[in-house]
Amino acid sequence: MRDQPKAAELLDWYDQHARKMPWRVGPADRKAGVAPDPYRIWMSEIMLQQTTVAAVKDFFLRFTTRWPTVQDLAAAKDEDVMGEWAGLGYYARARNLLKCARHVTDELGGVFPDTYEDLLKLPGVGPYTAGAVSAIAFDQAATVVDGNVERVMSRLYDIHTPLPAAKPELTERAAALTPSKRPGDYAQAVMDLGATICSPKNPACGICPWRSPCIARRQGTAAELPKKTPKKPKPTRVGTIYVARRVDGAFLLERRPDKGLLGGMLGWPGSEWQEAKVAEHQKPISAEWKTLPTEARHTFTHFHLKLTVKTALVPMDRTPNQGDFVAQQDFRPSDLPTVMRKAFDLAFVKAGN
DNA sequence: CAGCCGTGGAC
DNA sequence: TGTCCAAGGCT
Structure with missing residues (x-):
């Protein structure tokens, strides 16, 4: 019987290779007891929706410098927030960001919800973001499924069903692997793996901490996964x-x-x-x-x-x-x-x- | 559920 | 140049 992927193998890799980001509490600091600021984790996750880390960094620094707390953001003028968001795209995110900040400030005493279920109720927060914030900010064992996780799971288990039809199966696989220890680091570790080693093109399978249990790697199909339903041409x-x-x-x-x-x-x-x-x-x-x-x-x-x-x-x-x-x-x-x-x-x- | 909703970098 | 793609959510 083939060996199963272990969260511990990925966490060991993450301890050595975690990317540094302005909003991230790294594995060493987290072990030392440093807790992330839910406001900053939430904001980074909204900005990162369908957006690259490189594009987000400057925007994140400008936003958190200008509005250091959720109360500061809630008090901002609409036009100032929209102006700061200009160039980042998907502008409904900025409108929902402000709506959410005002809701948290005015209705929740300035305190972010700490459960997946309550986070999911916030404007602009869907299944991915609710899972990411609960895991990263509150270290809860939520299942976090973004594009990286979909790609990693489809390759680990050599799943050829095209997306989005494969999403339930990929989510099930991701949930089965999610550990109860260090769930915040684990969520970020899978995404770091997908962004650096298990990349869309030319995956670096030779140095992957999960190369041994990866079925697609053995089958030679890693680079062609995940399959996706073809897109319509743009008029x-x-x-x-x-x-x-x-x-x-x-x-x-x-x-x-x-x-x-x-x-x-x-x-x-x-x-x-x-x-x-x-x-x-x-x-x-x-x-x-x-x-x-x-x-x-x-x-x-x-x-x-x-x-x-x-x-x-x-x-x-x-x-x-x-x-x-x-x-x-x-x-x-x-x-x-x-x-x-x-x-x-x-x-x-x-x-x- | 499929269409709508931005942008910039990689190739 | 054109296409693909990135830590999705809303309707």
């Missing part, structure tokens, strides 16, 4: 965006509605974005509009976008019918989501306006 949408500056330096911007794409974020007024050719539409303000020679290109999760960028220098006496003027000193380009910043760069940096 291309087109639109027009209006980047205007008034003669006093103010910019014509609008706050997007909370629901939908780039919800709650600052942006330039413009047309709808559609696959069909855009019908003629009203300009946001009366001015002498010029079309830039280069269009702004951007790719979202489920479509490509080509934006025609129009610019204008607007006299003082005009009133916008879409958007509001923001004084130059109140505007930071870094508050814009990336597609809007691309349009800004084309209009005001590349074109030199």
